[in-house]
Amino acid sequence: MINRSAAPHFRVRDIPIYGDLILAPMDGLSDFPFRSLVRSLGSAMSYTEFINARDVNTKHPHLEHRLTFSEAERPLVYQIFDNDPDDLLKAALKLQLRRPDIIDINMGCPDKSVCGRGAGVGLMTEPLKIAEIFSKLSKTLDVPVTGKIRLGWDADNRNYLEVARIIEENGGQLLAVHGRTRQQGYGGNADWDAIAEVKSALSIPVIGNGDVRTVADIDRIKTHTGCNAVMIGRAAFSNPWIFKRMDRHEVSPEEVRRLVGVQLRTSIDFYGQEHGLVIMRKYVNRYLQPYELTREIRVPLLTCEDPVEFLRRLDEILQQPVPAF
Numbered sequence: 549m550i551n552r553s554a555a556p557h558f559r560v561r562d563i564p565i566y567g568d569l570i571l572a573p574m575d576g577l578s579d580f581p582f583r584s585l586v587r588s589l590g591s592a593m594s595y596t597e598f599i600n601a602r603d604v605n606t607k608h609p610h611l612e613h614r615l616t617f618s619e620a621e622r623p624l625v626y627q628i629f630d631n632d633p634d635d636l637l638k639a640a641l642k643l644q645l646r647r648p649d650i651i652d653i654n655m656g657c658p659d660k661s662v663c664g665r666g667a668g669v670g671l672m673t674e675p676l677k678i679a680e681i682f683s684k685l686s687k688t689l690d691v692p693v694t695g696k697i698r699l700g701w702d703a704d705n706r707n708y709l710e711v712a713r714i715i716e717e718n719g720g721q722l723l724a725v726h727g728r729t730r731q732q733g734y735g736g737n738a739d740w741d742a743i744a745e746v747k748s749a750l751s752i753p754v755i756g757n758g759d760v761r762t763v764a765d766i767d768r769i770k771t772h773t774g775c776n777a778v779m780i781g782r783a784a785f786s787n788p789w790i791f792k793r794m795d796r797h798e799v800s801p802e803e804v805r806r807l808v809g810v811q812l813r814t815s816i817d818f819y820g821q822e823h824g825l826v827i828m829r830k831y832v833n834r835y836l837q838p839y840e841l842t843r844e845i846r847v848p849l850l851t852c853e854d855p856v857e858f859l860r861r862l863d864e865i866l867q868q869p870v871p872a873f
């Protein structure tokens with residue numbers, strides 16, 4: 549559990565951060581119910597899924613779910629993306645009215661629909677624009693402005709150090725670095741040497757991100773890079789208990805059942821019964837990976853439409869012995 553009487557691990561400007569593990573923003577995964585759950589397990593702060601500044605500025609009707617957060621999640625980071633400094637500022641000013649603790653600029657998304665229009669990692673090809681964005685936002689907003697980058701566009705354009713320095717010089721208060729280029733997507737290995745370079749070059753806190761899958765990896769990336777905190781994405785989807793510094797094989801069936809119960813309740817409260825259960829399926833499918841379920845057992849669980857029946861089927865599965873790892 550997070551001990552608030554101890555000194556914070558680091559600060560984002562004046563905001564103390566207690567803990568050194570942070571759930572990565574993940575579109576379609578780090579929604580309010582999952583974030584709340586993971587925060588209760590020990591993630592030190594909450595990043596929302598990325599938010600399209602255009603949707604904020606045009607008051608897109610489907611945005612509300614993405615913007616909802618609870619007090620228990622604080623410090624809460626709204627992560628936004630766009631290619632236009634003025635549109636980003638306009639959106640950030642609107643979002644600030646909802647009292648997030650931090651506004652973060654996404655400079656890492658490799659999806660064509662985002663980087664194709666110069667947003668996400670597309671911004672890394674325009675360092676002057678990044679300077680303008682950070683300068684404008686940090687001078688105008690009350691909350692700290694932070695960034696999340698990749699290493700650059702491709703192997704020939706790994707300009708992470710230049711971009712990192714620009715972000716700091718223009719008022720950025722924290723930088724998360726995913727150790728891959730756009731070209732790498734999610735393949736190959738994250739380059740932790742590059743994260744170490746960024747950490748030594750900056751005075752603001754740096755979060756290391758990429759390929760942390762086990763508790764041992766947490767210590768390895770910290771030692772390798774000297775980063776202030778570690779951001780965990782895909783591994784958290786299969787093993788949210790990593791925020792308690794537990795590998796999946798250390799988690800008891802009773803704890804899996806408890807956690808699914810809590811997440812299902814929050815999910816149903818948040819999305820309504822039908823959609824809340826549908827959303828839960830992808831998580832539970834991952835939490836049950838160690839059981840190597842046959843189709844005959846998995847399909848009825850993941851197509852069932854009644855929460856009580858869903859939990860009954862889950863209980864049956866959890867009574868089976870877990871195959872040896």
Ligand SMILES: Cc1cc2nc3c(=O)[nH]c(=O)nc-3n(C[C@H](O)[C@H](O)[C@H](O)COP(=O)(O)O)c2cc1C
Binds near residue numbers: 576783
């Ligand atoms: C499904 C999915 C959605 C993602 N959405 C976002 C996002 O909205 N914002 C962001 O900055 N990064 C996003 N990412 C990238 C992650 O935050 C993280 O940088 C990446 O997964 C590497 O960390 P990992 O190796 O721990 O997964 C996403 C990644 C995945 C797999």
